[in-house]
Amino acid sequence: MVSPPLRGILFDLDDTLADSSGSEERIWEAVADVIAEHVPAVDRAELRRRYLDVLEGHYSELTAGRVDFHTFRRRRLADALSPWASVDDELFARYTDVKLRVIEELVPFPDAVATLRGLRALGLRLGVLTNGPSFLQRRKLEVSALGPELDAIAISGEIGAAKPDGAAFAAALALLGTAADETAMVGDSLENDVLGGLRAGLAAVVWMPGTREGELPPGAHLAREIAEVPRLLGLPAK
Numbered sequence: 001m002v003s004p005p006l007r008g009i010l011f012d013l014d015d016t017l018a019d020s021s022g023s024e025e026r027i028w029e030a031v032a033d034v035i036a037e038h039v040p041a042v043d044r045a046e047l048r049r050r051y052l053d054v055l056e057g058h059y060s061e062l063t064a065g066r067v068d069f070h071t072f073r074r075r076r077l078a079d080a081l082s083p084w085a086s087v088d089d090e091l092f093a094r095y096t097d098v099k100l101r102v103i104e105e106l107v108p109f110p111d112a113v114a115t116l117r118g119l120r121a122l123g124l125r126l127g128v129l130t131n132g133p134s135f136l137q138r139r140k141l142e143v144s145a146l147g148p149e150l151d152a153i154a155i156s157g158e159i160g161a162a163k164p165d166g167a168a169f170a171a172a173l174a175l176l177g178t179a180a181d182e183t184a185m186v187g188d189s190l191e192n193d194v195l196g197g198l199r200a201g202l203a204a205v206v207w208m209p210g211t212r213e214g215e216l217p218p219g220a221h222l223a224r225e226i227a228e229v230p231r232l233l234g235l236p237a238k
């Protein structure tokens with residue numbers, strides 16, 4: 001069976017095109033300072049561990065539409081802080097304020113924009129498929145200046161389906177204007193991006209694990225950085 005040539009690529013946003021974890025890490029000490037002012041007994045190292053550990057469970061409630069962004073944030077903080085204190089309105093307001101910097105100081109990974117431009121120059125259509133609320137993901141695309149580099153923007157909060165659901169991939173492909181068997185998916189999440197993309201029948205799937213651990217599924221490619229993507233997909237590098 002001959003597969004059609006690649007016409008499009010879908011990218012995940014957080015920790016794939018944009019250095020979201022890096023931004024979060026840079027702001028963390030300021031966040032921890034705010035918390036420690038309100039809760040002097042807090043163990044900062046243990047708080048950090050809990051704060052990261054509880055993220056995924058709460059974020060999946062958010063992307064599934066079971067809670068709104070405000071509730072997600074408050075529950076995540078309350079969960080992380082639960083060994084020491086509960087979260088009152090004043091702490092939550094100050095936390096929300098300092099956390100804004102994670103979004104407002106978001107930057108793309110080095111080579112992300114150059115790689116996108118090189119791929120676009122080859123005539124490929126490029127899109128983002130990201131899980132999250134509309135206002136948040138739109139703001140990230142604006143701040144990081146990635147929006148104008150893309151032909152299609154598919155946000156779970158707007159398309160009504162979230163990765164790894166096949167409906168999310170179908171909606172993103174419809175926005176991109178390409179078929180699954182002529183489109184690749186690139187992302188850092190093994191479940192959402194890689195297994196989701198493989199199950200959705202995409203032509204190729206690239207895993208960019210960053211600091212994540214896991215086993216590369218058969219049929220997927222592994223990239224340590226975004227600049228490797230064109231070569232892995234059999235395309236000329238920029």
Ligand SMILES: [Mg+2]
Nearest residue numbers: 012014015188
């Ligand atoms: Mg991601």
